Amino acid sequence: MNEREKRAISLKRAQELKDSIKDYSIKKSSIKTGLTNLDMIEENKRRIIKVFNVSEEEWNDWKWQLSNRITDVDKLSKILNLSKEEINQIEMIGKKFRWAISPYYASLMDPDDSSCPIRRQAVPSIEEMVETGEADPMAEEFTSPVEGITRRYPDRLIVKVTNQCAMYCRHCQRRRCIGQKDLGLPMDVLKKCVEYIRNEEDIRDVLITGGDALLISHKTLEWLLSELYEIPHVEIIRIGTRTPVTMPQRITKELCELLSKYPPIYLNTHFNHPMEITREAKKAADMLCSAGVVLGNQAVLLRGINDNVHVMKKLNQELLKIRIRPYYIFHPKEVIGTGHFKVKVQKGMEIMENLRGFTSGLAIPTYIINAPKGKGKTPILPNYILVWEEDKIKLRNWEGEVFYYPN
């Protein structure tokens, strides 16, 4: 075969590849992100700033954002166009399930569209009243060897340092922990957690989470990081926080200076939709990366928010652009009051099928079902092995082509 013939084959193949993502190429520009829908966000921000009568400086201060979370329907109705029915429903649901929205996160919402994916994650919905699911499907209470710690795996564990979050997400798996009060773990309990970790030499990976790990005070966080850092068998520290999404103002210079002192720190956050990727979120990610923090994302597959192959692909690609590596897509858990977000596992599989091969491997997280009763993360993968034989395996590739491979 001469060079010309080889080039002709290559060009034909390039066209086939291009055609294979044609539907996404057409759709992707219509999927709004927080970086392309700037006009709406700016307009919303101006309106909210007026409602609160605050300065830009206050708006950019995470403590202001936190202490001014929107928790009453009167204020919310000055920010979003709510019908009388919605107002009544929010009031009713608020008596059963707590809600709070940072003014920043409210600025990402479409004020006129109740199906806006940002709004659905934050504003209570009447569907929460449907009594399905359990309060604690992960049976976390049975995997807590000491108060504040959950240990489900041999070499790692989580410390839940607070029940507080910048926003109370409507799909939260730990909504049972969100009492009417925001509570940090008392210092004596935190000391016992550190003591437990110190005595357990198999623990090489500690995840600080909550609630939201970054809602404890600077002083407490510094104390905890320095204590863990001194334990020889703790090799890595992880932080679980949604603040880069719901309150990116929390990522301050002081916080980054603190985190940079205790490498390696892996910070996993929770973006669910491309609209959450804003200038502020990008700035927060840039600051964390510059501090040497390694960033990952744990999305939750949610009906009406990201249960769409194109939206999920766009989310993962946009995350990579701001240096956040897609890590997991969690199938939603059977948590009471969150049944309206449930999707079928087939939908998750369809999304995974449409990622592998069709976009960079870096943009492909692992799809996980959390086995009930705390039995652990179970990866769910499309099946690429069709038949096992003694000396060979029958496989299929991302395009569905079948081939044999020697075993």
Ligand code: SF4
């Ligand atoms: S930030 Fe995380 S822990 Fe807090 S309410 Fe949202 S999902 Fe739950």
